Amino acid sequence: MASSIHDLARHLNISIGTVSRALNGRADVNADTRQRVLDAAAKLNYSPNQSGRSLRRGATHSIAFMLQPHPGDQQYGEPFFIPFLTGLQAKLAESGLDLIVVMGAPGDYQQERLRRVVETRRADAVVLAWTRREDERIDYLTRVGFPFATLGRSRSGGKSYPSLDLDFEKAGAEAVDRLVARGHRRIAAIRPSLNLNFGYLFLAGYRKALRRHGIEVDPGLIADGFINEAGGYGVTPQVMRSKDPPTAIIFNNDAMALGGCKALAEMGIKPGHDIAVIVIVDTPLCRYFSPALTGFRPPLEPMGRRLAEMLLASIPAFAGPEGARIIREVWPLELIARDSD
Amino acid sequence: MASSIHDLARHLNISIGTVSRALNGRADVNADTRQRVLDAAAKLNYSPNQSGRSLRRGATHSIAFMLQPHPGDQQYGEPFFIPFLTGLQAKLAESGLDLIVVMGAPGDYQQERLRRVVETRRADAVVLAWTRREDERIDYLTRVGFPFATLGRSRSGGKSYPSLDLDFEKAGAEAVDRLVARGHRRIAAIRPSLNLNFGYLFLAGYRKALRRHGIEVDPGLIADGFINEAGGYGVTPQVMRSKDPPTAIIFNNDAMALGGCKALAEMGIKPGHDIAVIVIVDTPLCRYFSPALTGFRPPLEPMGRRLAEMLLASIPAFAGPEGARIIREVWPLELIARDSD
DNA sequence: CGTTTTTCCGTAAACGTTTACGAGAACACA
DNA sequence: TGTGTTCTCGTAAACGTTTACGGAAAAACG
Numbered sequence A, B: 001m002a003s004s005i006h007d008l009a010r011h012l013n014i015s016i017g018t019v020s021r022a023l024n025g026r027a028d029v030n031a032d033t034r035q036r037v038l039d040a041a042a043k044l045n046y047s048p049n050q051s052g053r054s055l056r057r058g059a060t061h062s063i064a065f066m067l068q069p070h071p072g073d074q075q076y077g078e079p080f081f082i083p084f085l086t087g088l089q090a091k092l093a094e095s096g097l098d099l100i101v102v103m104g105a106p107g108d109y110q111q112e113r114l115r116r117v118v119e120t121r122r123a124d125a126v127v128l129a130w131t132r133r134e135d136e137r138i139d140y141l142t143r144v145g146f147p148f149a150t151l152g153r154s155r156s157g158g159k160s161y162p163s164l165d166l167d168f169e170k171a172g173a174e175a176v177d178r179l180v181a182r183g184h185r186r187i188a189a190i191r192p193s194l195n196l197n198f199g200y201l202f203l204a205g206y207r208k209a210l211r212r213h214g215i216e217v218d219p220g221l222i223a224d225g226f227i228n229e230a231g232g233y234g235v236t237p238q239v240m241r242s243k244d245p246p247t248a249i250i251f252n253n254d255a256m257a258l259g260g261c262k263a264l265a266e267m268g269i270k271p272g273h274d275i276a277v278i279v280i281v282d283t284p285l286c287r288y289f290s291p292a293l294t295g296f297r298p299p300l301e302p303m304g305r306r307l308a309e310m311l312l313a314s315i316p317a318f319a320g321p322e323g324a325r326i327i328r329e330v331w332p333l334e335l336i337a338r339d340s341d
Numbered sequence C: 001c002g003t004t005t006t007t008c009c010g011t012a013a014a015c016g017t018t019t020a021c022g023a024g025a026a027c028a029c030a
Numbered sequence D: 001t002g003t004g005t006t007c008t009c010g011t012a013a014a015c016g017t018t019t020a021c022g023g024a025a026a027a028a029c030g
Helices: A005-012 A016-023 A031-043 A050-057 A081-094 A111-119 A136-144 A168-181 A197-212 A229-240 A254-266 A284-288 A300-314 B005-012 B016-023 B031-043 B050-057 B081-094 B111-119 B136-144 B168-181 B197-212 B229-240 B254-266 B284-288 B300-314
Strands: A062-067 A098-103 A125-128 A148-151 A163-166 A187-192 A222-225 A248-251 A276-281 A294-297 A328-331 A334-336 B062-067 B098-103 B125-128 B148-151 B163-166 B187-192 B222-225 B248-251 B276-281 B294-297 B328-331 B334-336
Touching (some): A016 A031, A050 B050, A062 A081, A062 A111, A081 B098, A098 A111, A111 A136, A125 A136, A125 A300, A136 A148, A148 A300, A168 A187, A168 A248, A168 A294, A168 A334, A187 A197, A187 A229, A187 A254, A222 A229, A229 B284, A254 A284, A284 B229, A300 A328, B005 B016, B005 B031, B062 B111, B081 B098, B136 B148, B168 B197, B168 B248, B168 B276, B168 B294, B168 B334, B187 B197, B187 B229, B187 B254, B248 B254, B254 B284, B300 B328
Parallel strands (some): A148 A163, A163 A328, A187 A222, A187 A248, B062 B098, B062 B125, B125 B148, B187 B248, B248 B276, B276 B294
Antiparallel strands (some): A098 B098, A294 A334, B294 B334
């Protein structure tokens, strides 16, 4: 059924060594025989057995991305990742690498699955997302010396790995600036629980900007919830029930904003009219919601491509002649003004 | 760095054969030595090299799911799949199988990536989604005899593979019934372009129900668009500009409904008030939208688990003593009545 | 005690690659 | 003609497993 290198060799009456060399484009093979091998490979529909190749090479030539459903009800998570993965996969494919996405079980935060990928040597490197402020996955990977890169920063692991992040701190501050310029003084911030780093960064920017404007930070206007619709829905009434309610809310996430707007609607409060709403991470949902939500758009597909480059550059085996180097980048978020603030 | 079976053997002063047999739980190994091997494995942090194992066994013990971004602008696609994959992965893990998700490039409809997975023997079977009415992927897989299962039906490939689908036809009819019972006669249907089978099935149910109620099917009330927000946004005005506009719209998809509602809002038409809206595939988006959209909820996580079972049952190597059998199921969709109709 | 059976383990081949090594042939050069 | 170089290819080992086979030791049985 599946043709191997032996089949080719037998078919052409040459040795398997020569076939392999021809296929791999090595110099010490006659141009004529190489062509015959290539032709035969096409004819017999040969393609190399990954297991055999990986075993011999000691490398799988594939990169794993850990996709993690979050705990909470109804996990419809992360449309966010699709364009990122598209970019990642496109760039990896250019270097002949495969991208595989590994699903974790909800809740265990990937530790078990990550160990499995690393220990069974299923991939040569891994890409992590949803970085936390202190991230045990990063600790683990640095400890065992497994190559990886992260979408998002963390305090764990020092500067030993490539990372690409968005400037949530600046976005948080910019959102506050914008709202203050429009006359708001009571501004709420709603972010995901779990100590996801982007929630932390966002809040840092929010706080800093408020102080800069001479506005006291009111803990009653800051709330955490699950990073989904239910979370936003559940937590928004909390801040609205403050004795001096906010006139504006910044949501960290589109799903939380959707849930929050639902809660507001049920309280008879109209976003964009009775209250200003800004979303930090914009998605098509924000654009097509009514009112269209002002937000900061992440260039996800380019980010995927870039992180692939950065990861490859950090691995000696894949880095070009200039040698391995660790690159860390923080990209700006661009505000898309719409109708909700 | 990575310890192999040879390391264990050397460490314990026994042969690698015995180590392997002990690890794999074979009968012909002394209980005492087995325990010693297990202890040593834990101590040396041994875990088997996947490539070596796959090469020898001729099986990878992993299942691939093809995740495909659709063509169109901004691909944020498919929160839909996360809970499905969660269920799939959970069930596969129970049998010691790994789930890997393979990303395709947008546009090529997976053919290239699929071939790659199959030919390099990266997985023992594959799970397909977004089945089309005539599906070249299914033709290909049946032709080469590679095991697979599909989420969704297709006319391709006969009954040679397990499939699990939702009863979109019945849902389409039920939506029409419900709207007619509420006095509607002009009912539009908006579904994805591409010949995705669920769009076809939905429309079949819609047509049948209309006829049953003695309502003529008006082609001007049926429209296709990209299966995302932009698609719904673009196509909804078309049906509304009909000389006898609809009083109700059934959307095939939540993202299309979101875009459609945006278009309606811009025309000054309020869903749930001026026009009835029903969504066939419900997601949290529908629940938290204002007005909350009536829709049919798919039990995604159980579907993932079930399809895993069905796939395993169809593969001789994995099927139990009762032998391989092909199971095909169509599950009902449950209507969740909300405020939009 | 002799024979048979059982228990346990070592040996070695095999899975499909890649690659270091060496050798034969052709060629160049003196 | 002798020596050295270049081209091209075959041989065989290696990657980490699993497993068929056989054999030694122990146990069972008469």
